[in-house]
Amino acid sequence: MKAIGLIVEYNPLHNGHAYHIQASKHAADADVVICVMSGYFLQRGEPAILPRRTRAEMALRSGADLIIELPYAYSSQHAHWFARGAVSILDDLGAEAFYFGSESGNTEHFLQLVEFMENHAAQLQKELRCAITKGISYPAAQAEAFLSLNPPEHLPDLSKPNNILGYHYVKATRLLETNILPKTITRVGAGFHDHVFQEDTSIASATAIRKMLVENANISTVRPFLPAHVYDTIEQFQKDESPFYQWEAYYPYLQWLLSTRSAESLAHIYEAEEGLENRFIQAALKAPTFQAFMQAVKTKRYTWTRLQRLAVHLLTGTTKAEIAEAFGESARPQCARILGFTQSGRGYLNIVKKHTPLSLYDRPPKNKNTQQWLDERAARAYYSILSGAGRVAKWKEEYTQPPLYLKEEVPKARKI
Structure with a gap:
């Protein structure tokens, strides 16, 4: 079976993502599409707007065949480590190539x-x-x-976000000496960080979609930019009065943490460098909202994304020593969690399990290594904004829910 890989977050999955899945599968004439997907917290230092399992199902219903979680140690990271972790997993799973979207659209140029x-x-x-x-x-x-x-x-222009990631993806193949080949597909529609919708396209950026979902109670505005099944899922999610996970909801916990800890006790947190912990504490004592907090700590030297990642690591209690231990000597993930699969994906998984160096698991083991322990803490932190009963239920699901299994055949995506 010929397998290809995608490195994704799907926050949330939109028409552009659906196009990417189908275009990549068609370009490679592949039997299986493997998605390495970030879990609860993302590369830009944000909580995923929808839970990991919900986003995995969206991917399977859009044409993906196997969803593997990118461990927390790599998902909330600088582009270099994010790319290294994801490319390593795809290589270890035997994917012949991975396809990434870029403004350039020319693999040879990368x-x-x-x-x-x-x-x-x-x-x-x-x-x-x-x-x-x-x-x-x-x-x-x-x-x-x-x-x-x-x-x-x-x-490629390195001021473009997807080109930056593309550069690090291709660089990772060289550093890791992988067998997997990098391929790129030209992005269509809105730009990576566009905050507004374009009227002449059915593709909008995930940034614009998230902004509308959070700020507008009438979510029908985003319908043209989402596959039908994704819109239906989000609509039901809202009807169930589930919260869209966003930083403002976590800020009381972050503020409490920063206001009750000394700078010395926070200096060991990953990405707390050059006295940033002092700046965070001072801002938390004055800022009433996360937006105000970020504006208070922001400087020319540090990007918004860099500061948000530190905030995530504070929320999860991730230390510099733990990241170093999770990376190990090779700085390649040694294990990865299976989130879901189709019939084709399950068939491929049964084959690849026999020879992959990755330790694949479907539910957290009792005796966890540092990487798995960080993943579990990320899950606990992610659901901390729910009610007491809701938190406990979600934490329990971490151990009891098997991977998603989509048995029915996925129809081809509509033409963009």
Whole structure:
């Protein structure tokens, strides 16, 4: 069976994602699409707006065949580690290639970009250090350093979010010496961070969709941008009076934590660097909302995303020592949780289990390693905003629910 991989978050899954699944499967003439999907907390330091299991079902109903969770140690991370963890899992699962969306749409250009960066590594680091002294964020400094090298115009623009991730995906294949091949498909429709809907397309950014879901009680506005089954699921989710998971709901817990701990006790938290814990404590004592808190801690040096990731690690109590232990010597995930599969996915799983170096599991074991313990703590933190009975029920489901199994055949996605 020919398998390909996708690296996803689906926060939430929209028409652009559905197109990506179908286009990738068609381009590769693949039998199986494996999605490595972030769990409860995402790369940009945010809680997923919908629970992990809900998003996994959306993926299966949109054409994916096997959903594997990207462990927390890699999912709420810098692009480098996020990419490394996801590519490693897909490689260990025997995927022949992985397909990522990009503004560039040219795989060869990404390969050339990685080679260009490697050939100019010393000069790039020199220019990067110089740019950082200006007090700008690391991504901005990296972009400035890159442009200072006068790169060929055809190389992907590293100011574009998906191109940045694409660069790190391709770089990961080189660093890990993988067998898996990187492939890219041109993004269609809205930009990655567009906050508004475009009237002339059925594709909107996940950012715009989340904004509308959170701010507007009438969710019908997002219907044109979602597969029908995704819209139905979100509509039912809202009717059940389930909360859309967002940072403002977690802020009382974060504020309580920061207002009752010393800076010394928080300095061991992962990503608490250069005295950021002091800045966080001071802001928490004054800011009434998460938005106000973030505006208080934001500086030119640190991106919003970087600060949100620290907030996530504070919420989950993740320490620098735990991340180092979870990474181990290889900095490759050693185990991964199976979230769901179709009949084709189950068939492929039965084959790949015999030779993959990954330890695959469907429910948390009693004797957990550090990586699995971090995943469990992420689940506990994620559901902390529910009522007492709701929290306990969701925590119990972590141990009792088997992977999703979608038996029926998924129809082809409608043309975009």
